[in-house]
Amino acid sequence: xxxxxxxxxxxxxxxxxxxxxxVDEQVDLSIRSIDEENPALAEIVLEKEKKVDKYDxxxxxxxxxxxxxxxxxxxxxxxxxxxxxxxxxxERMGDIAVNIIENAKLIGxxxxxxxxxxxxxxxxxxxxxxxxxxxxxxxxxxxxxxxVIETDKVLDNLNKENHDMLIEIxxxxxxxxxxxxxxxxxxxxxxxxxxxxxxxxxxxYFIVEARMVKHKYEKYLFxxxxxxxxx
Amino acid sequence: xxxxxxxxxxxxxxxxxxxxxxVDEQVDLSIRSIDEENPALAEIVLEKEKKVDKYDxxxxxxxxxxxxxxxxxxxxxxxxxxxxxxxxxxERMGDIAVNIIENAKLIGxxxxxxxxxxxxxxxxxxxxxxxxxxxxxxxxxxxxxxxVIETDKVLDNLNKENHDMLIEIxxxxxxxxxxxxxxxxxxxxxxxxxxxxxxxxxxxYFIVEARMVKHKYEKYLFxxxxxxxxx
Numbered sequence: 001x002x003x004x005x006x007x008x009x010x011x012x013x014x015x016x017x018x019x020x021x022x023v024d025e026q027v028d029l030s031i032r033s034i035d036e037e038n039p040a041l042a043e044i045v046l047e048k049e050k051k052v053d054k055y056d057x058x059x060x061x062x063x064x065x066x067x068x069x070x071x072x073x074x075x076x077x078x079x080x081x082x083x084x085x086x087x088x089x090x091e092r093m094g095d096i097a098v099n100i101i102e103n104a105k106l107i108g109x110x111x112x113x114x115x116x117x118x119x120x121x122x123x124x125x126x127x128x129x130x131x132x133x134x135x136x137x138x139x140x141x142x143x144x145x146x147x148v149i150e151t152d153k154v155l156d157n158l159n160k161e162n163h164d165m166l167i168e169i170x171x172x173x174x175x176x177x178x179x180x181x182x183x184x185x186x187x188x189x190x191x192x193x194x195x196x197x198x199x200x201x202x203x204x205y206f207i208v209e210a211r212m213v214k215h216k217y218e219k220y221l222f223x224x225x226x227x228x229x230x231x
Numbered sequence: 232x233x234x235x236x237x238x239x240x241x242x243x244x245x246x247x248x249x250x251x252x253x254v255d256e257q258v259d260l261s262i263r264s265i266d267e268e269n270p271a272l273a274e275i276v277l278e279k280e281k282k283v284d285k286y287d288x289x290x291x292x293x294x295x296x297x298x299x300x301x302x303x304x305x306x307x308x309x310x311x312x313x314x315x316x317x318x319x320x321x322e323r324m325g326d327i328a329v330n331i332i333e334n335a336k337l338i339g340x341x342x343x344x345x346x347x348x349x350x351x352x353x354x355x356x357x358x359x360x361x362x363x364x365x366x367x368x369x370x371x372x373x374x375x376x377x378x379v380i381e382t383d384k385v386l387d388n389l390n391k392e393n394h395d396m397l398i399e400i401x402x403x404x405x406x407x408x409x410x411x412x413x414x415x416x417x418x419x420x421x422x423x424x425x426x427x428x429x430x431x432x433x434x435x436y437f438i439v440e441a442r443m444v445k446h447k448y449e450k451y452l453f454x455x456x457x458x459x460x461x462x
Contacts, residue, residue: 064308071302077295081315088319167408174402181398184412185419 005070012062012083013138019055019090020134022048024127026097027193031123033104034114034186042101052094059087075207082203086137089196093130096189096196103189106182113176117165117183118158122190125155129197136201142208148201155194162187236301243293243314244369250286250321251365253279255358257328258424262354264335265345265417273332283325290318306438313434317368320427324361327420327427334420337413344407348396348414349389353421356386360428367432373439379432386425393418 026048033041063080066072072080129148136145166180166187257279264272294311297303303311360379367376397411397418 060312064312067298067308067312068304073299077298081291081295081298084312084315085319088316163412167412170401170408170412171405174405177398177401177408181394181401181412181415184415188416188419 005066005072005076008062008066008070009076009079012059012066012080015055015059015062016083016086016090017134017138019052019059019087020130022052022055023090023093023097024130026052026094027100027123027127027130030097030100030104031119033101034107034119034183035110037110042105045097045101049094049098052091056087056091059083063087078207082137082207085203086134086200089200090134093193093196096193100186100189103182103185107179111176111179113169114183117187118162119183119186119190122155122158122162122187125151125158126190126193126197129155129194129201133197133200133204136204140204140208142205145201145205145208149198149205152194152198155191159187159191236297236303236307239293239297239301240307240310243290243297243311246286246290246293247314247317247321248365248369250283250290250318251361253283253286254321254324254328255361257283257325258331258354258358258361261328261331261335262350264332265338265350265414266341268341273336276328276332280325280329283322287318287322290314294318309438313368313438316434317365317431320431321365324424324427327424331417331420334413334416338410342407342410344400345414348418349393350414350417350421353386353389353393353418356382356389357421357424357428360386360425360432364428364431364435367435371435371439373436376432376436376439380429380436383425383429386422390418390422 026045029041029045029048032038033045063084066076066080070076129151132144133148135141136148163184166184170177170180257276260272260276260279263269264276294315297307297311301307360382363375363379366372367379394415397415401408401411
């Protein structure tokens with residue numbers, strides 16, 4: 001027999017999946033705005049941002065409802081706590097997409113040297129990480145979560161290389177400073193998207209692994225070593 | 232008679248207060264590292280970061296325990312959900328302090344023009360916002376929470392002014408680019424500290440105001456408008 005709480009957890013997962021699609025579209029559009037001078041893109045991203053914020057409230061509310069009406073324990077409890085973390089991270093990713101599009105406006109005419117930088121590659125990796133982090137949650141897939149966590153290093157390195165490249169460009173020609181600074185900010189934002197996907201995946205990895213070693217987990221959950229805080 | 236859950240909520244508040252002190256000290260030290268060339272500062276910040284991470288796990292665990300053993304509802308439930316949000320935000324602030332100290336290392340010899348920028352002022356405001364956001368949570372002080380939310384604009388403006396100033400400095404002298412980029416990153420990190428304090432305060436404001444209009448809140452909590460997600 002299906003428990004009532006299972007229906008609600010399914011509803012929760014569906015909402016998270018929809019919110020993830022919205023955020024992924026936002027990131028896609030915001031990155032496209034570096035290449036295309038199209039003011040409509042910014043409008044669409046802001047429109048989607050409003051929807052993302054609505055999902056944030058909805059997911060928060062579904063979690064509160066499950067807590068209040070079902071009083072979940074053990075793994076259900078951990079899953080809802082993770083949904084709250086995922087929600088916070090997705091909402092921040094939406095903010096980052098808005099930030100990217102605002103900085104893209106400051107670039108002005110697209111500089112030729114942009115093709116030497118790693119923006120297209122970083123955007124592709126960041127979007128994959130976002131989708132995989134949510135898929136790992138939906139499908140309880142610890143290996144996929146681990147893959148996301150490992151990919152974060154790649155994104156960090158591309159950001160560092162972008163950083164050094166952009167500083168060199170600024171030194172060579174002061175006319176490029178404004179655009180290079182905007183791109184430096186965007187590069188860091190792409191790296192932060194990866195950080196948020198990693199936060200989600202670390203949580204998923206923990207839940208799924210915990211389910212496999214359930215007794216060990218319950219021992220962890222109810223042990224008293226949260227008293228040693230005066231060190 | 233004091234409820235068992237009240238004791239646990241007090242314990243939760245004490246942990247959050249201690250975690251906040253640690254993060255505040257981290258931010259103080261990381262900002263001091265801009266002025267003083269003292270490698271020991273970085274070590275102390277990293278040492279505190281380990282403690283902050285431990286608090287993060289402890290607070291998460293106390294919340295899980297309260298959920299599992301007391302099955303809280305209504306306002307207690309909202310308070311624990313806020314504690315989880317506060318925990319996430321404090322942990323990120325610790326990461327930001329580490330990031331500031333890493334960028335401070337890239338500045339090299341402290342440039343003269345740094346006194347024209349707003350770093351000291353921004354650091355002072357950001358630290359006040361952090362402490363006030365946590366105080367507003369501990370003391371259920373909606374007015375203090377509102378003050379934090381309003382102060383965020385001030386920090387945003389100082390960051391924008393720093394940004395423009397630093398770009399001008401880079402244009403004038405390419406030797407200053409490396410230091411100016413590091414400071415530009417630090418300026419954004421200070422602004423993000425304010426964003427995290429604002430996230431906490433928005434949550435506190437919502438809880439305290441909700442307590443005042445409890446019935447309205449419960450109507451909100453249990454209403455069914457989380458079904459309209461297909462728009």
